[in-house]
Amino acid sequence: MRITHSYIALLILLFSCFHSSLKAQDTNKKITIVLAAIHHQRLDYGAQKLKLALQQVGYVVTIQQNTQAISGNAIFVGLLNDPVIKKALVKRYPDSVKFPGKEGFIINSVNDVTIVAGADNSGALYGCLELAARVKGAHDLAAKLEITDQPEMVLRGTCIGVQKPALLPGRGTYEYPYTPENFPWFYDKALWLRYLDSLAENRMNSLYLWSGHPFASLVKVKEYPYAVEVDDATFKKNEEIYRFLASEADKRGIWLIQGFYNIIVSKPFAEKNNLKTQDRNRHIVPIIADYTRKSIAAFVQKYPNVGLLITLGEAMEGVGQDDIDWFTKTIIPGVKDGLKALGRTDEPPIVLRAHDTDAPEVMKYAKPLYKNLYTEAKYNGEALTTYEPHGPWADLHRKLSSIGTVQIENVHIMANLEPFRYGSADFIQKCVQAMHHIYGANGLHLYPQASYWDWPYTADNTGGQRLLQMDRDWIWYKAWSRYAWNSNRGRDGEITYWAGQLAARYGCNETHGKDILAAYEQSGEIAPELLRRFGITDGNRQTMTLGMLMSQLVNPEKYGLFTLLYNSEGPVGEMMSEYAEKEWKHQPHIGETPVKVIDSVIMQGRKAVEAIDRASAQITKDKAEFGRLKNDIYCYNALANSYAYKAKAALWVLRYKYSDNIADLEKALPELQTSLDYFKQLVNLTKDTYLYANSMQTKQRKIPVGGNDAKMKTWVELLPVYQKELDNFKRNIDSVKSPQAAAKKAIRIALTNGQTVIKTKGIQVYKLSNGQQVFSDTTVVVKNVAAELQNLQAFKLVKADQLKNGSSLSFTNAKPVKVLVGFFNEKDAKYLPEPQLETDASANDYGQADVKIANAIQVEGLPPVNVHTYSFKAGTNTLTLGKGACLILGIVNDDAYIPVYDAGLSNMGNIKDLRWLFN
Template identity: 55%
Template structure:
């Protein structure tokens, strides 16, 4: 057999067969030829259309040339037309093949666009895309250059140039719409404290990756974000040099030059896209070399403002503003300062704002960069009242749901704070912060997010939004997924960024519109059918209710000291005050309802329940999970795009099913065993065992689902994390580490039931007296032995009325209450062995009392192990609130303890090995907290 010109010739066969064969082949070739011809003409038509599409632009009234040129670049990248010599002229004869672009006030556009539509472009960033008919030019007009960028982006994205008629009029509801990136790490650097991370390639190699920055900035502009916040403790010592303080620089010369180059690159590329860079910093944090030279700490909760510290900080800010004029500042006055007080006002108005003004003067500019004041551990309304007369471009920011996402309808004091800030007259920004309760799983629930943004407007009177990464903030740019190559958050969590941006732009959208929009987004991203996408959307919205409900009805705190995806100890459910319950979570960041302990007490007393109850939520989260997993049945192998990510998303939904089951069973067990408090019937404890066992079984499933898919649950892996277990040195960050804890907890509980059955009711143990430890106190202080009737104040006649027996005989410091309220106490001492200092804090939030160490507002609140009350309800002084004892641990040597201003008592020194586990002294006999039923896991009391 031979082949000639592509036709097979079979010599042995008849002529007819050969002719028929040739004919069939010719027909097939003819079909391919016709297809090629069609493709040619379609391509030619497309090319001809592209070549005929001309962009004509007006530069009149343009102030930001970089941004204007970027808008043109986006158009030209789509049309294939170079930008040269295409200036607009109002006498031009423009038609269907033309695109006109310019600012609405620059030209007389009414020849092509109705004047009524032109006049509607009143707000910044508003834009109009209009084409009257097939013969008319397509016109993009905007109030400013940012609007032109957004208009160009939408024209390219939606292929609007191919339509015969176009009418798009858009304007944002929220004026500031931003995302943040943390220049932070999962753990502290050696010899440094929280937030202290210089900008270096070793610590942040991604910071110097221009391609990654462009990818991220493009994501922001595509979603119409206009601000990007960079969070760091003290960035100035990595970005500017000071003539008066050259030793303050924290990076070497080569790194400093790289920092200058990349920071300039970032600000310029952001500016093109209509994005403000906002540099965040905490106060007061000092550079390590500066602090060491002057014998200071880098940060100190009760630091006194000195001329040296103020001068350094003011000059740092001035140099930064002079060098980077297009960068705003986000100011945190809390945590590394005393907190609420006059110091905050003075620091903001006499150091920070003068520094900004000094920088503006140096660059001979009158354009004030934005300064955003965080309402975090400060009296923001008071600070703003003092600052507005001297600086106008001010904004406020406060956390939406603390460091979590719990509800879209806040109430109580937290809502009132937002409302006060919203009424000041400047833009108030919502900070969707940390999202500790969502880590590490994917969260893509448009319904919850849309309702949240509506709540921001309607309840918080807010007109700006700032969102954190959806998970793994401390591990940017990577997610926690356990994959061969680490996943980028910007890619994994695309739907998170898109949803917040969509509703920040416009929150009021119908359910049908949103169902169609998100189904189309999911269908396009994963290559699944519309019906499959609709089912997936149902699952995502259902799963989006689970973690918020878990935390708001069962949790200890909205802060990142709790990782709720890891579960909770039984004592955390039944005795939350032992763990420093942050009551704002229940009073403001949850619907009206009941805590577990309230629910159980009402059950025992036969009192009617109200609002959202623990048992209700325990049932609801399981139902959310059931609906979600049912919705994704049969979807496993349906994706034609992003297949691996699709499988990971479905896996996350199944993970939530196990998480919901674990919490549901454990909460039901908690309610059941709490009945024992009033009944003293051991059967109530026995009846809790089945659900307790099921909770551990569900947790085993959760562990199996996560062991090969996630590296960790929580990205903050420091001593600050306390719940469910202390996370020092990265401990207890994975479900595999927590499973043995929960198994032991259950075993201990069963053993306790057996012991109670044998011992009867007489299980009370004798309390051991604490041994007072003698130290060499350098301050001139008077001491008094603790006992009932002891007088602890030199300026008041108040005496001790209730005292835990084990405290009897301790040597307490006699306090001058007025001096303590005005100045606080600095206690200097020397000890030859490690010791704990016992400090009594009153259980009252009135400003007359010293504030307890609280990690939600002070990241250093556990530096001495003081965050957790070691002895609760330990003592009462006449006419005063109940007192809890917190302990501060110090090594051998010379030490200093600074006590904040406000009523507080110093109750003595003990060996550091004492009071290793917290307990309730219950000096007013309010009832046993049942904690001993759960024993220990290794050395940790459960």
Template identity: 25%
Template sequence: MTRMGFLLMATLLCALSAATGGRVPARAEETRIEYAKSLVEAAGRVAEFRLVEALDHPEAFRIQVEKGRTVIEADSSAGLIYGAQAAVRNEALAGQVQKPDFDIRGTTLWLGGAVRGRRIAPYHSGFNSRTLPWFFDRPFMTRYLDKLASARFNTLFLWASHPFPYLLDLPEYPGAIKLGPDQLRQNQAQFRWLVSECGRRNIRALLHFYNIHLPDGLREQFGARASWGASAVKNPSPEIAKYYRYVLGRYFRAFDHVGLYICPGETLATSRQLEWFRDVIFKAARESGKSPLLIIRDWTLNMNFREQIPKLYENCYSELKHNDESFTSPVPDRRHKQWRDLLKGHVVNLHGPPMDLQPMRWASPVLIHETVTNWRDMGYVKGAEIYALSCFDWPYTQDKLAADQFGYREQVQGSKLLWIDRSGIYLDVFGRYLWKTARTQEGERGYWEQYLAEKFHSPEVGRRLYHWYVVTGPISPGMQNLTATKFGNFWATVMLQNQNVDQILKARKRIDDVPITLTRETGRTRQIYYSQPVDQYFFQRYKKRSGLPELTARISMPVAQYAEVLSTGGRVTDAMIPDKVCDLLCELADEALKSARAAQAASTDPGVKEELGRFVTDSEMYVLATRALRHKVCAAILKARMLRTRDAALARAFLRHMEQSVAVYEDLAQLTDLTYRNANDLMGRHWKREGLAEFRKDLATQRAWLAAFQKPTSVTLPNGVIRIEAEAMA
């Protein structure tokens, strides 16, 4: 596109409606046009803006060239922003209407939580300029919002337990507020500024809260109990319902262009959900007169209540976690189908990555593209909420930059890495594909290689790191997907917790087992999940590596079932088998290490080389973790075979794999003691403490089992003959 001066041609006659409903104030429209103008001016370009009414989507745009002039047409100011972005990035398709694949493109910002010893209590609601200084740092927050806008995110999910007393004047409930007047005014001013700046960039703010959490100051008055750092009740009284209607009403009056992101939570009784949402949440939203967007998160949600929602409130979306509290596969949980065409739309919550993929760098364009494409192909998914890979300890990573660093937030002394500096590519990749999934493989490879080349100041580094992101993409998801021993917010996959031999054998029995999560309410499955199809990149490499070009099954055979086949002398050719899956995971980790070392060698910038050194140590973590898992899986296979065949000849190999798993894990613990403060941003666990102790305990347990298994026992037969045989113990 040629360089030209700038002319704004947009007249606002009235406020327009957003794609997700609700009225948009005229002033918000004006500020969005100003923001679009600033994008064009900053790039030294010129364009005319024109509001039209024929593009059929409030974020759609069309760029025309008329007598040498560039004209950006849109249904609303939101479309003008995205048209301006396309124009300055040379992504415009002249004369064609361009619009997003997903209406809700969101990410998560956690407001609250408090450091408690070695962990963060996530449900603690209080925040102020001392506990969350970054939230009040307007230059940083401006930079963050610009990052979201650049990636075309249009929704910010503000997570908290019960944030209202920290944002609102509540004269009828003075005991609810623990802040002094000055701090409350500061909180309100900052939140109002945030909402305004979000609106300027076409980003809606959705405030999250848990039902039924309450202010600590009203705990006794309402008969609440302590629950994970919050005050909560199971069966809300009429007085509590009155309080909630009051605070929600004040919230909607105080702030423009906001909505709610509502979680029933584990606390609210299932039997009370219908009346609570009908008489409190939905009633307050209707009475606001603003038709705010509401998103209901399916977590412990009553299945019968779900069917009632369409009749209770119109501007309402459902939401469900992609793979529960994990990211194991590009294929979403089968339970999403229960929400097909039920409400205005459905949103996928990519919840697990804060734990599963931490603490390393992770952002595979190939795997993310496949994941988002799967969401689009479902047809009824209208949006996504993408957790950052550092959520509870935002805005920092867990990288250890000094030998004595430990803990979270205010506990950490010295320099820290900002997550958006280290891993901003994660948001950029998701944002790109949430906007448009139909992109060619080769074109995307070139795009991301150039992206990384610009960030690290070297085309060679860009090529090496693109490969690094691609080959590391399947590792952490694949490790958890193989064994399916546990899911949840509590540990990182690469930490290898909950990978004891007996857990591996019990977690998955048959490849066609009906998942427990499909028969119970979400959030009530005792942290058990099930295996899903692996990603296509991993699958194609597996087929080639194993010489099985006709293989179609993308779910691996469980360890226990595979051992059963081996015990009968069988051979598996119609499914991926556990030891070969582990071999490929190890191979990908080795490739990652080679790519990271080559990238570091190619760089001549000292600052860049330092960060590339962390790619190297991340790769070394992957190498050690995949090897440790392989030893555990091989040991589990051997134990299962011994239990079935009572073949003690397998004992030596079994014990060798168990001992090697600990030896490799000791190297992993030693490495991570130098590289990361914690394995994730919530629980304060580390390889050197909890992880190594668990591996050593499993070795001791299996040694004891093996000794008992091999112990001779005498059996007296009916004819008086004594037979000596091994005792098989489960």
């Protein structure tokens, strides 16, 4: 940086004088902020924020870049590599001066002259913001200051989803063009400035925009002019707002990062070329690769300082060679093409998500091609569950952290927290420490605390103007950013800090500020503990605050149990089924048990309510928001008790699995009634205060019940479901007691073949029954089959071809039909995995996500088979499945009744299906 002679002379004069003339004018509280003649806009921004803080406490402030007379105190803002600033600091620290690293700063005040010196432009900005915060806190500029600071994490960022709660008509998941109709907030410059200011205040240095395929809204590709998804007027608006956003972000030291999913193309492009916009089972197509590469090149050429966040999953096959080829032969070359067109050699950063891909393997091939690479993985999946991660998920993070690039931790979705407020500083601090010490990571990518799909609004029902997430959830952003900067802050000091923040916000004393903090921290343990010990998944297909069905608690494996939740995303402990089995067998328990969590959440709910009640009478500011916070604490208490008593009931039912003693079921009944009573409290607390629980309101939401068409998103809607569950349980207990119960067997009605014309040439068929060969190239045969499936016309596939290319079946049907697909119940690359919404957003597009008949078929020498169904409308259709062995068991009419149960055709242990008790 070039420094003018006049600037140097001015510095020397001020650093060597006795300042007697300045002291004489102290009463006027005049102060001058001095910048070098040539400086980055981040220093302008920092100086303006510092000026505002000083003015608010009574100073008369001038910002100047020349040698005109200075009247009053002086603050010099610059860089540590400025020779004069460096010399002055060495003089002020005669023993030694340790200059901070990247984004760090030094603040030094002596004799009315303050130096704010950054290791770089961002460091100088943060130094100004730190000094401004201290001025606000002390209501004056301290006479003497010696501060040196720098961040621990290299990247500290938040994200905004340019997405919506529901799918757009005729479009797939993540497909949302940037238009004023879809996202009016995207064009609101004042809103952007408020948000960017909040990021800068929290010293966040990155902002991720999440989208499926943003390029068709932002760039035009010469070879594919028809691919643009917006009209010319909107395109110009997009160009203008995007440049504005990138520039304003840079002014605040924030790196803008555009995310996109692969492989998704624009709708006009797909229609022109007779393709789907996305198809998980489609391999790389040359025209799609060319279009994507040229789109990326055009984007980099237009916005060279914007980074890219890459998802090689959900809309691709998942782990496989296609991922490596797509990243190394399409994405990276596209970036390089854009740079070449600009004549630049500096590489914009690329962040690779470890989502539904083998990221370490992809990086092995990518690193020789491109240097400025980062990796990213979800911290606790799509939830917040623990600061004690372990198991295979921790192993992946450690592996990514060890390959020589920075690993970023993505605190993602928070499906178990929405919609209630969350502000446990203690839990958050421990999570960031775990990111460093357990995962070895050095970056943070933070999602909104709730309502990600509904940005910028919260789910609160205020009866008028909706609340903004950045306002309501201020403590969420402030806590994560505070500990991303420095996670090693002493607990006592943090209690004092947060008590002060809360006291200032709500107009109470520090004692009651501590009470509010206690309410946040007690309630902040409830959702993580409940999900990690009782949940089905960490994914957003489960809305935990809406509760769970008893059948999901006692037979979670029937609902697509996501095992990482239990083997990685919590402290070592036991599932409900493990606990019940050990109790029955009188075996010792290990770690965190369901009973411990039951007791814990009941206590935490009570303590949280007691703490918030203590503070209530002392609130003098923002009473409306405090009232909403208090209501949320009461909601957490009701939620904790509803879950706890339902879990108690489930443990009695699981005992019945071994005892066959009706008394165990009868003991569950009052616990289930108590659970429902607490859920009714939750209904009353939320019916007028919340618009919804879950912000993702599509058919991907499955737990506790399906969320199709934005239904079943409130507690009022779920209450009849839980009431019916209780009524059914009472009735089924009575039926078990009846004399006929022991002899009674459910009548199983065999399914019949639907009317279809098979279009796939050469495919063999067979009658599904014992002794039938299931693959045309192996000799394995059916050993046993559920009664419903007997004699269906099944399709004999070539197993070797399934492993290499996947499976497909084309047919024409005059009426809607279901295709029955059998998945081998074992996690192995040779078997097609069952649909999993955690990694495949399209995994319920055909209603295929749930197991219909578990353990329905035994095949000689192979794992048991679970049956899923794929629904198709009338017409000519193709079922396309990924790589791996599976069975296509038949086609039935769409209205055919298929019972949901476990046929028990397995060699596994006690897999007794208890769901019937609640149906």
